[in-house]
Amino acid sequence: MIKDKHMPALQGMFPSWITSCSSDGEPNTTVISQIWYVDENHVALSFQFFNKTKKNISENPYAYATISDPSTLKQYNLELKFDHEETEGELFDEMDMKLQAIASMTGMTGIFKLRAADVYKVISISE
């Protein structure tokens, strides 16, 4: 599903967007700093705050996300379904280290804090 051509868009060089929806039909669109490659069928999102996206996904596991290749701004749209969360391990540690680096570079140290790596199954990718 995820191919080499998608990888530059999964490096966190350009923000990604995600739209989730509550169980009563209210959409929520927001920006996330990075969508992480896990394997060819899964990506991960950083869970930093108990925000609307997290609440919506707990009610309705489906989401729609867009990633951008930073060199071309070419976009890929991903249909996602929440699979599980990880609070320790290699994926969590890698995401935590990168998040702290981003926080440091953007003046957000102490605000960006990884609580979990939320892993999603990729249902489809389109351009």
Next chain:
Amino acid sequence: MIPNLTINALEQGLGHFGVSSKNNKTVHVDTLGVKIDNIQSTLTCFVINSECKNVLQYLSESGRVSFFVGMISHEAYNFKGQFVSSEKLNNEDLNISENYRNNVIDVITSVGLSKDAALDKFGKVPDLGITFKVDKVYIQTPGPDAGKEITNSETK
């Protein structure tokens, strides 16, 4: 109901227009400028019609909108509301979009993105305006106020 503190972000930020279907599936599309009507409390988001097949379908089903705008500085807001109409753009709309897109191209190339990529993305001229009535506005800037609703007393 369009808070003054959000105007700068609406006029200059990157916008993403999200909707949900009757089955609570979601989709979004990038916007290329927005027209603000503070009297009617509406926003008209400029988009490219050919990119909006599912957006328009979902709007016809539920009509609920979440419109996110964010600045390079991380200042960001989320406008929730109800779909009103979609219409072709007039000259005033196109002028607003052109000014917006020129500014965005300047901003994103100033932070290192390629001019060609910026022109490819933001050089496109929108051909559709999607209008929705704003009923709630939330702060989305990362930090302690993220997710806080901007109430009527704070809109001035």
